[in-house]
Amino acid sequence: MYEIEVKVKMPHAKMKEDLIKKGAVFSETEQQSDTYFNSPMRDFAKTDEALRIRAVNGAGEITYKGKKMDTVSKTRPEYNSPADEREMKKILSALGFFVSGAVNKSREIYLWDNFVIGFDTVSGLGEFIEVESAIREEANPNEIQTEIDRIFDFLSEYGMTRKDSVTKSYLEMVLEAKEK
Amino acid sequence: MYEIEVKVKMPHAKMKEDLIKKGAVFSETEQQSDTYFNSPMRDFAKTDEALRIRAVNGAGEITYKGKKMDTVSKTRPEYNSPADEREMKKILSALGFFVSGAVNKSREIYLWDNFVIGFDTVSGLGEFIEVESAIREEANPNEIQTEIDRIFDFLSEYGMTRKDSVTKSYLEMVLEAKEK
DSSP states (O other): OEEEEEEEOOOSHHHHHHHHHHTOEEEEEEEEEEEEEEOSSSOHHHHTOEEEEEEETTEEEEEEEOOOSSSSSOOEEEEEEEOOHHHHHHHHHHTTOEEEEEEEEEEEEEEETTEEEEEEEETTTEEEEEEEEEEOTTOOHHHHHHHHHHHHHHHHTTTOOGGGBOOSOHHHHHHHHHHO | OEEEEEEEOOOSHHHHHHHHHHTOEEEEEEEEEEEEEEOSSSOHHHHTOEEEEEEETTEEEEEEEOOOSSSSSOOEEEEEEEOOHHHHHHHHHHTTOEEEEEEEEEEEEEEETTEEEEEEEETTTEEEEEEEEEEOTTOOHHHHHHHHHHHHHHHHTTTOOGGGBOOSOHHHHHHHHHHO
């Protein structure tokens, strides 16, 4: 499964009110505590990969994200598995991987028009909105592009353009904020 | 958690009958389908590590086993996490790990005297019995040795001595059988 994600930095209130008015379905609020790992073989910051252990409301999962396949959206291969957070961290450490950073956020999730819309409040960074759409791995470039266009059409209703797309990860932004 | 395991190659019938007579508790029968991965950084066959994805009656788990800490028993650090078998295989492949072999077996599990006793029938290898005992990671060498002795005392009742302990993994034996 490929995940197409577009992220913008914008306050939540206006879009959330509007979506609720239109009948968007509230799904859940998640407390996401993310620990990112880097590889001893190649620097994931340079190869644009990510290896993450996430605790969502206490339950663990591991996610690998491959190199982005598109410059504007964040289309990329993504693999997910449930995991025991503590044990999986020990396994990754034993295999030579090491912690590169942590991101903590609360995510309020709404479902609308086949999108999963996350209203993210990220510790130290503020409010972001992430619009996600899933597409099968066999999708051709045209199908992917059509889905990306659909996401940006949606965002344009709220004054956001392709230029507002944030392609940096929260981890990158958290690490940059630390350096300042 | 450390796992102390002693494995011997012996037919199941006699010990199983005896344990049932003594009141051992039958726990379950598992169909275990194991896929072993090796590392691009070091050869686990040489470093005596193991990285395994196991499907047990359909449910997945990932296990890392570190270098053995004892020459007779198979005492070693071991970390386990539930996992989605298919997704976790994709994650390991994306991280550079590769399949080194597969072991399929059925394991009939009995509980007796704080031991977990597995009656293993391994595809291509035959019948083995594995006696397992768990010990906390903070245990000192004396405590570990006492537990190892207790396992061998138990096995001696069935004519097995320390010399009969099989320290080779099923994977090693499967790979060796293939080479022949």
